[in-house]
Amino acid sequence: xxxxxxxxxxxxxxxxxxxxxxxxxxxxxxxxxxxxxxxxxxxxxxxxxxxxxxxxxxxxxxxxxxxxxxxxxxxxxxxxxxxxxxxxxxxxxxxxxxxxxxxxxxxxxxxxxxxxxxxxxxxxxxxxxxxxxxxxxxxxxxxxxxxxxxxxxxxxxxxxxxxxxxxxxxxxxxxxxxxxxxxxxxxxxxxxxxxxxxxxxxxxxxxxxxxxxxxxxxxxxxxxxxxxxxxxxxxxxxxxxxxxxxxxxxxxxxxxxxxxxxxxxxxxxxxxxxxxxxxxxxxxxxxxxxxxxxxxxxxxxxxxxxxxxxxxxxxxxxxxxxxxxxxxxxxxxxxx
Amino acid sequence: xxxxxxxxxxxxxxxxxxxxxxxxxxxxxxxxxxxxxxxxxxxxxxxxxxxxxxxxxxxxxxxxxxxxxxxxxxxxxxxxxxxxxxxxxxxxxxxxxxxxxxxxxxxxxxxxxxxxxxxxxxxxxxxxxxxxxxxxxxxxxxxxxxxxxxxxxxxxxxxxxxxxxxxxxxxxxxxxxxxxxxxxxxxxxxxxxxxxxxxxxxxxxxxxxxxxxxxxxxxxxxxxxxxxxxxxxxxxxxxxxxxxxxxxxxxxxxxxxxxxxxxxxxxxxxxxxxxxxxxxxxxxxxxxxxxxxxxxxxxxxxxxxxxxxxxxxxxxxxxxxxxxxxxxxxxxxxxx
Numbered sequence: 001x002x003x004x005x006x007x008x009x010x011x012x013x014x015x016x017x018x019x020x021x022x023x024x025x026x027x028x029x030x031x032x033x034x035x036x037x038x039x040x041x042x043x044x045x046x047x048x049x050x051x052x053x054x055x056x057x058x059x060x061x062x063x064x065x066x067x068x069x070x071x072x073x074x075x076x077x078x079x080x081x082x083x084x085x086x087x088x089x090x091x092x093x094x095x096x097x098x099x100x101x102x103x104x105x106x107x108x109x110x111x112x113x114x115x116x117x118x119x120x121x122x123x124x125x126x127x128x129x130x131x132x133x134x135x136x137x138x139x140x141x142x143x144x145x146x147x148x149x150x151x152x153x154x155x156x157x158x159x160x161x162x163x164x165x166x167x168x169x170x171x172x173x174x175x176x177x178x179x180x181x182x183x184x185x186x187x188x189x190x191x192x193x194x195x196x197x198x199x200x201x202x203x204x205x206x207x208x209x210x211x212x213x214x215x216x217x218x219x220x221x222x223x224x225x226x227x228x229x230x231x232x233x234x235x236x237x238x239x240x241x242x243x244x245x246x247x248x249x250x251x252x253x254x255x256x257x258x259x260x261x262x263x264x265x266x267x268x269x270x271x272x273x274x275x276x277x278x279x280x281x282x283x284x285x286x287x288x289x290x291x292x293x294x295x296x297x298x299x300x301x302x303x304x305x306x307x308x309x310x311x312x313x314x315x316x317x318x319x320x321x322x323x324x325x326x327x328x329x330x331x332x333x334x335x336x
Numbered sequence: 337x338x339x340x341x342x343x344x345x346x347x348x349x350x351x352x353x354x355x356x357x358x359x360x361x362x363x364x365x366x367x368x369x370x371x372x373x374x375x376x377x378x379x380x381x382x383x384x385x386x387x388x389x390x391x392x393x394x395x396x397x398x399x400x401x402x403x404x405x406x407x408x409x410x411x412x413x414x415x416x417x418x419x420x421x422x423x424x425x426x427x428x429x430x431x432x433x434x435x436x437x438x439x440x441x442x443x444x445x446x447x448x449x450x451x452x453x454x455x456x457x458x459x460x461x462x463x464x465x466x467x468x469x470x471x472x473x474x475x476x477x478x479x480x481x482x483x484x485x486x487x488x489x490x491x492x493x494x495x496x497x498x499x500x501x502x503x504x505x506x507x508x509x510x511x512x513x514x515x516x517x518x519x520x521x522x523x524x525x526x527x528x529x530x531x532x533x534x535x536x537x538x539x540x541x542x543x544x545x546x547x548x549x550x551x552x553x554x555x556x557x558x559x560x561x562x563x564x565x566x567x568x569x570x571x572x573x574x575x576x577x578x579x580x581x582x583x584x585x586x587x588x589x590x591x592x593x594x595x596x597x598x599x600x601x602x603x604x605x606x607x608x609x610x611x612x613x614x615x616x617x618x619x620x621x622x623x624x625x626x627x628x629x630x631x632x633x634x635x636x637x638x639x640x641x642x643x644x645x646x647x648x649x650x651x652x653x654x655x656x657x658x659x660x661x662x663x664x665x666x667x668x669x670x671x672x
Contacts, residue, residue, distance in 0.1 A: 224600065260568075260598070262597050263585075263597050265563070267597075267610065268613065269614075273609065273612075276606055278607055
């Protein structure tokens, strides 16, 4: 081992509202040593995700992060030293490495990455948690059929970009919603959306009118990542037999206030099937998902669409940009 | 034919809020004659259902009833004369006969009742639309497993009584909610609920505390017939993997105001599957449902639990009682 410093990013204080870089601090820890049965990993890539805003607020299903704690996060890492016969130095693994250069794990916490002929960062984007979220919700729960009208908010984000591409692959008519003309252009030109509504080009009434215009026969599938009033507006426009995937409340992540949801009569009228999705439940089917998606990623049919920053010290700023919706695709930090 | 008067009940005026008998008028129409291809039916039993409140408000999926119109409704009727070779005088049929003694139909609108060894009114209750609603929602959509905790509001009403009995039959723990101690007693003693919460015994906080007490491991299935704040309270108490059937908004039927629904985060947390149910969609599977339920109805294992009034002129008062929640089971009018 050539390094003895373990660069880490800790939560400095619990943010109010939209986080700023000063809510985090870069610290120099020491590199831990692997004890009996443990595996020491060096972080190659770190994933930054919207759900982390709920973790630092203490509101997330996966647990809370308090000031002074190292930030949590999924990583693609390389095994440095191993006291487990299941892993050897040099192995590439996915693990909950957190916002740091080195992390210790029990072997059960590691998943080997076997197909290393694609960019390793892909295991945090299209082949990672956002990809599995998109695949489980769209393919396994919603069951898209060719010709279905699929609406995807946060259309170019980590999950949305994969939902859009998977839906297009299945012959759906895919309508994105994104913030700003540049994201909308990327959604259509790079990700293959049939159209993309710029949510910053008008108010909710404008957005609703655009949905009416672009989904004249109603919405068959809504992959909800944002909650709020948009979920209500979409629910008014569902086609009979619609499927709604509830997967995130991005519009409310920076706030503790909670609005109500759509009136149940809207979902009765559409005979909607609504699924609450937590990606962790689909962990046992991850290999099935990776095997299903690898060919299209190798061929370039599905693009990773990653927003990659180099250096762990970029993570606070990158996370704040993500929370302001300024990211361009899945946010990944190249750490080592 | 011995009668030449066709007694009918018409909507006299569109009610504001809770309907009163004066919103209806009993009229003497004339008995129509069956034209080519038509079948004349005499009403034996008429079904009164909460959805009719939405019809007379012009808010129901099946269409609006305006002042002066004969009230619509499902009936069990006897064929009086037939110009169709599919039906003969004396045949017993289900049809949309409405609130009147005689009605004319195209043969496509009639369904023959073949098993006439059970009370014919049962084809409007446990073997009728409420029964099919309960069966489709609970058995086909929610998929109850033995040991599941099932919560049923309006527990002794037309749909609720059947949901409760079907759930009990499948080894579920069944918790009812009903208005008043007498209904709660009936729910437990006659319909086999494990417990029944009297919603009139306290406010919503009381109801929520009772749900906590009676469903300590959470609610696996909620068959929603009422909407409103109760749906929100139940959604906060769902077990992981819960199923919610959205089937009615009885708490709001007398009002045009609409509250919001549960926050999506509640359904995400529970990984809930939520189904909007419109019973008409299950019409093609009606015979399957009747065949599945007939044995338990013949044996008495499933009780019809009907609130039967004699004479069509009783229909307005019976409907108003239903809308005040004063019915004791499925409301049926014995017409002829």
